[in-house]
Amino acid sequence: MWPNANYEKDVIDTLVWNQWLLRVLGIWPLVYPDTTRIEKILAMFSFALCWTVLSLFLILTSIYTFTDRSVMSEKLKMLGPLGYVFFSMLKYFFLIIRHKSFRQCIKILTKDWRMVREGSHRGIMLKDAKKGHLLSKFCIVFMYCGGLSYHTIMPFLSQRSNNENITVRPMAYPGFDILFDLQLMPVYVFAFCLQCFIGVVMFNITTSVCCLAAMFVAHACGQIDIVLARVKNLVKVECSRVKFEQCMAIIVQHHVRALR
Template identity: 40%
Template structure:
């Protein structure tokens, strides 16, 4: 990875000789999903002139693809379509397009804040001294990579099948002896004939490009959240390792006072990082929570309606999408639970050390760390909900409640 931090490198004393490889390993998948949508160079480092032009071109192309789908399909769904069942069937994909566009704009608008969090992660890799601490960070980085990979696999499998297999395998409609080919998103008949060649093929390709853009945006948001939270969990583990060495000082040199100073600084640093991560992710988490609740509800409805129609391809596609979106919100709830759980262990780690061998004044310095562990940082959805496994259960229950309401309205 190119080493381009916003802060001059001389301000940091580099202790990890493998920091470039470690940073590359941590941020690799995130960079892969952010570069194609033009966001990476907005949030990372100081891009060159060519990189700026490339990012601008990619952003224009991606935003054009989003608008190409959102505007015609949105107008068609809201104003032209009169059948309530068809409207409901279009609300899901059009709503996902709208939330993806909002997330895309948010990623670009908050690029500096995301960049600061990435810079913090890189600085932690540069200053890590102990090999055991580096191993802890690598293990948590691997967890972040696995969560990103799983999110991408589920989203791309379901999304691309919806945008390719369904329109290609759908039954052609015959109206007045005229064969009509179906598009994933309607509304283009106001501007041109969308079923004539080569217009049909062009629109089909743009829809596939649109699918890649939207699922890249969702995967990028998940990747950033997973990387930041797993990194914070790794720093909490390192803090517990430092606490375990506080009394005896087998690995750390210096007096107990110096080791206490290192522990206090490290604790404050990870608390600030966690607060910054929560601040930069809260809006994205809120959009993910609300959108996933509604889309899961709609996908459950689509599976039920297609079951009545005996459309095996549509049932399978919607079911894969249902699993994809369910797993996506599960990842966000899981990393929120992981953050709280890891920080809550700090209090127990303090009590389990040989604190009774310290003098009274030094032992009292640990009380604040124990007290802080009772108020762990949390990943929230717009400060309205804490992301946890319990929240995931609430999402599923709410989606089923909305499904019952939707069935009542459409019957």
């Protein structure tokens, strides 16, 4: 029996936001070892789908930007979206190649939850985990509110009139008419939803990085707070020299583990 009998629930509650975000990207089984075979199969499909739509988006927008399909002003406007999708794919790539480091960090986090002995120390860790959740929620709300507004509302607000007898169907990113006939309503709806899904994938990549950082920083702060609580308790409580040395050894070991 581990000192903390509720460590499994505590770990799941701590990783809940990262779990949902990384599952969409198909990375969750790479960073969390305790996953089922079905979860791994679904992760493979999610991973392939995300890379396919991101590659499609990058290819179509690159063709539109660097060919004669667009004028110079449109080329300059498209440099921002191109840079965003490129760096999103780069972050996605680094999340994958560094998955062993993330898995090791999650193992250390799980061990810390297992080894917590006192209820007050567990309360400190829960308090800092809530701070990490608050930061994660802020990142998710900020990214999705701004990103989905750009993908769904802004194309219609920035729609320009066309003097020709052609229906203008607004899109967040031009260039999809290379592959899709946007004059057909079902095709336009599919392309519009595809762009929204691509946006969700890119939002998840950015928020995953932010949520992982927030979770690990909050957990490290919790470990430092526990060390400080041990030091304060050691100062307040009178004990023998042997007991004092044992308590100091525990504090030093905990401090070194927190710094790592």
